Amino acid sequence: MSAADFRQEVEAIVKSIPKGRVMTYGQIAAIAGSPGAARIVGGIAHYGDSDIAWHRIVNKRGALASGYPGGRLAHKVALEKDGVIVSTKLSVKIKDIIWWPKLN
DNA sequence: CTGATGACAGTAC
DNA sequence: AGTACTGCCATCA
Structure with missing residues (x-):
């Protein structure tokens, strides 16, 4: 695996995240x-x-x-479009919407 | 090729 | 508990 493949992997994984779910960077x-x-x-x-x-x-x-284009507010709007509930503190309930591609 | 950067994460105070 | 500092490592210029 070359280093550049990391990028492709990341893109593939993000694409696999279903609507209404999120994943963490780590x-x-x-x-x-x-x-x-x-x-x-x-x-x-x-x-x-x-x-x-x-x-x-x-x-x-x-x-x-x-650093999301338009700021955290824009990020919030994008998530809510997916049906994700974003708190007023600009955060989400990780435990509820976290998504594990391999796990299911 | 080398140096700087950062849409994070974990630890310390 | 909230804030600050340090570590990490592929990418970009």
Whole structure:
């Protein structure tokens, strides 16, 4: 596996996230083959294709991304469009909507 | 090829 | 409990 494959893995995983569910950066990084590269997932999200539902990624606390185009508010709107409940503190109930591709 | 960057995570205070 | 600091590692310029 070359290093660039990490990016493809991440994109594939994000694409596999069903509507109404989310995944954490660290989780995706681990599944993509590089545990600890959570930040990289964020970087890929920033420079990656706009065809992908990057808004379905949140940090482990369930807080929304600060660098999302348009800010956390835009991120919130995108998630709510998917039917995800976002609290007023701009965070989600990770435990309820977390998604594990391999687990089910 | 080398250095800087960051849409995180974990630990410490 | 909330805030601050450090570690991590693929990507970008």
